[in-house]
Amino acid sequence: MRQLQRFFRSPTTVCVAAEGHLLSAEEPGSIRPEWKPWRFEALPIVLDTIPVSHGTNRSGQSHAPKIASIRQALSGVDRVIIATDPGREGSMIAWEVLEHLGWRGRVDRLKLGALDDVSIRRAFAALAKEPGSGERDYAAYLEALCRQYEDYHLGLNGTRAISLRLRPPAFGEPWRFGGVQTPTLAILADLEARIRSFVPQDFFKVALHLGTRSGAELVLWHAPKERIFDPAVAETIRAAAATWSGPLAVEHKDVRRAPPRLFSKDTLARRCAKWFGWDPQHTAGLAQELYDQGYLSYPRTESEYLPDGQAGDAAAVMTAVVSVLTDLRSVIPGTEAPLIRRGAKGHYVKDPGEHHAIVPLRKVPERGRLSADQFRLWELVAKAYLAAHLPDGIDARTSVAAEVGTPLGTKRFAVSGSVIRAPGWRAIYGSEADLETDAVPGKAKRDAEATSARLPAVDDGEGASATKAGVATAMTEPPRRISRGELPVVMGRLIDQVDDPAVKRALENPVNPNEPKGLGTAATRDTILPKLLKSRYVTLSSGKDPAIAVTEVGLAFITAVRRVFPAYGDPVGRAMFEAELAEIGRAATRAEAVDRANAFRQRTRARLDELIAAIADSPVVSLDPSLIPPGQADNRPPTSAMMSFAVSLAERKGVTLPRGCKSSISICRSFLDTHAGPRVPQTDSAGEPRDRRIPSAAMLRYARSLAEQRGVPCPPETETDFDACRRFLDAHVPQPQERPGAGNPGARKGKAPVDRGKRRGRVAGKPRQAAARRQA
Known part of the structure; x- marks a missing residue:
């Protein structure tokens, strides 16, 4: 509000602020006294609309005075501009108050991607060209309202029903159930099952020790992608390699290494967890503070791209950034224009989605005005932006290979090495540049190609002969557990967790290919892990970015859910369901959005009936009390x-x-x-x-x-x-x-x-x- 007030001088314009959600949903017991006790016979509890009352702030003070001040501000007004955070949640914060107060006048929607002066002026210019912004924003509000409707009813009915009928007698707490947290637990439980059932196997690599005609010595390796599990096969290849002689194939080529993508909310949380050990909620809080102060763009985004229209801002933003990060001035070319990479493999696209990637702005902070963690986060985002506009890194890569004939066919032995010829964007990070590539969470580590820190000088076609050959034994590793910082990424990119090509195609998002279908929203994914921990479904290991393990309680819970109502234990099905829910927010008119929202509520009520009916005749789950992990107290x-x-x-x-x-x-x-x-x-x-x-x-x-x-x-x-x-x-x-x-x-x-x-x-x-x- 304070940022926007600077742009208004007219006494007829009033700026008034909300403070998060000013209204909160009523508890069932306050709606009807008979709904307060937990009785299975009273289920399902279904409401056409969820009654709301004045909420409270973090200090416990009622929001009633704020509601009253907004009511007074609306008196005599003929137009309302909603300027809350862009997105469904921001739309709901404003519209639920307007609906509660019975506002029926004109509404426009100002979409602020950042709070610096340039971004605010651009947002007002876009508002002037979009006369129907309020109608479309009402659709976003209805989508958020439907999400709340489903969360409320599923949490209320599912938790009570499962706790009353399925929960083991040995577990004294509610078995908490939710539309997003339950399929998220299913992802973790499936991974836990794969880890527990994993049986390590020995596999074999064959080493070929060579001497070249010029007197150089080196070792080549045969380690195919299709691993060798049969020791007899490895021995056959070794025996053939031990007597090999012939020419070596030497290849020199330059390998270009492009800078990594910009940050979305989830990838930023993952990087901060990996480098700093921060909880994703801590990262989100810092990003919000920097956004509020006008130093970062809107942080709750799922996109890693910028719109083409912002390419012209790059030079000014980079100049502003290096005025703070002065040690990087020598890295930024003073006379050359920033490098703009367009397309899916670059950083600028025509449509980056509802919100673009998190980037720094022209307004930059003074070191002393930010906390240590705030500055570390701003610096991380700023460096990613600088790197995105610098040239590719270039490595001079050399590979040496030999084709060895064996009774099993020709086998390739190889080794490679590389040196940095031009650091490019990696000069921003120095030694940290090697940490830029992240493995896919929940997957086993891939075998790295055989490399050598230093290769001798060998000419292409130079003759060489074997001095000896040997077989090295390695062991397969189970999939890695998903870490705390990786979980939001996994939820948002469910497509990376599946192998079936048909399922992958189903998870693609034709509206925005850069954001495939996933679980929850960027604003809510950080809240899922604390819920799972509170319910004792999962535990965290030690370390900077601790891994998540599913407990026996969590495994028993997800097994019971899948036995009774499989749809709620299916992450892919849930992602498809949420994609249908997102269609409410894409309605072109208010009437269309209302029709879609009503249809969604009817579907929710039908699913509740099916859930309660399925639980009614299900047996209680048995669980050894000694397997229940201790709670915090x-x-x-x-x-x-x-x-x-x-x-x-x-x-x-x-x-x-x-x-x-x-x-x-x-x-x-x-x-x-x-x-x-x-x-x-x-x-x-x-x-x-x-x-x-x-x-x-x-x-x-x-x-x-x-x-x-x-x-x-x-x-x-x-x-x-x-x-x-x-x-x-x-x-x-x-x-x-x-x-x-x-x-x-x-x-x-x-x-x-x-x-x-x-x-x-x-x-x-x-x-x-x-x-x-x-x-x-």
Whole structure:
């Protein structure tokens, strides 16, 4: 708002700001009281529209005053310009307020790709040429609204239904379900299954040691793409190579290395995770801060390209960048124009998508005005922009090869080496330039071509003969786990995870080939991993960019989902579904968008009916309690009361305590939940299941004492459930007239071992003694 206010001098123009989403969806229990408890019979819970109320900011303050200020600003206005962040989410932030306040006037949409002066003026110029911008933006709002509609209903109904009917008794938390997070877990689970089932195999490479006519010595390798797994085959090739002699084929050629692509939100997060160890959400937050200050273009983008129309900005932006990164001035040619690469293999295309790649702007920061992390991120993006406009790097590559005849046919032995002839764009990075190429996440490492740091001088056709030959043994490696920084890239580029050509074609995006169909949106992909971690479906390893492993809980969950309703465990199917959802935002008119949105809601309701019906008759999933990973607060040991009850329960039922039962309260609780019988479901204030509160040791001692005095059994649930223990005490604790000395003010007071502060509604401990003294 402050950036835009500088452009308005007229008193009839009012600028007013939102603060994220000012309205929030109502919880089911606040809509209907009967929806607050978790009951399978009440499902599916379906609403035509989701009621909203005033949200709160991070400090817990209501957004009602902001809504009121916008209402006041709209009074007497004949035109509204929406200038929130470009994209579905920004459109929804504005339109949901206008709809809530009943605005029916003219609406235009200002699409800001950046907040520097030049970009703002260009955005207003584009707005003047687009009279129907508000109508088209309403379609984007409806797409976002439909995404919220599906997320709300799937999370609400799916989580409740699966938790009530399928969740293992040993797992005390909800089995959280979501339209995007569940197929994302499926990708990770499929990879986990491949890793666990992987059986390493030995394979063989054949080395040929040569001496040339000129006296040079070198080693060539036979390591074909189709690996050699049969040792007899390797030995046959080795034996033939050991007696080889003949001419060498030497090739010298220049290899051009083009600069890498510019950054999208996901590839920027991946690079920052790899180089700096940052969580993707931390990277996204820094990029947003730099965008707000006018130093970077809009950061929540899926594109790695720039529009052709911005090619003319390159010289001015590069000059601005090197005014800050002064050590790079010598790398930038002062008289030559920046190199502009066009097309899919370059950096400039006709249509880069809804938002172009993340790039620096003419407005550059002062080092002292940014935090260390903010500057590192700006510098990373700025260097990528500089590299994109510099010449290719050129390597002088030499390869030496020999064709060896064997009983199995002619086999090629080769080795290569290269030296940098012209660094080109790599001068920007220095030694970091070798890190620019990234492997495909979730795939096994490819075998590198045999290389030598230094090759001797050998002429093409020079004669050589074998001095010896040998067989080297290597071992196949399992696929790499996807790392925290790579997950958003995997979700956005699902096409790289599949091998079936037909599926790859299905995932292509004919509207924008540079952005294939994927899971979620650029703005929401970073939020999926924290949800999976919270549900204990996955864990993170150690390291700068930790790998993601799927737990037994996550594997059991995705197996249950695929058994009951396979469509929700299919990542490719979900990507196709989201592509259909995106068609709502592409509607040419408001009426067309409304029709598409209504059809989508009907489909969502039908899928909910199918989901609940499929879950209704499905059996509960069984899961060994010892396989449940500890939660953030479950690494403490169990209480002595829990442990003594677990030991007695194991002896009575003739079972063995699970591993970790004595050191982990979660494992101990899971064992008790499994073997102590069913418990009464408990809910919190929002109606969601919560873990039981464990009674204190003092409460348990008193409960056992009362049971012995009264000659009644102490129910097993009193050992693990605070409320059950309290109910037992309330039912059997002696009343005042039953206590020795009751009614005799001078009698010595007994010291019943009541747990102070735990017994609600009764006077216990010192307060009771004080009352007795006052009576005396």
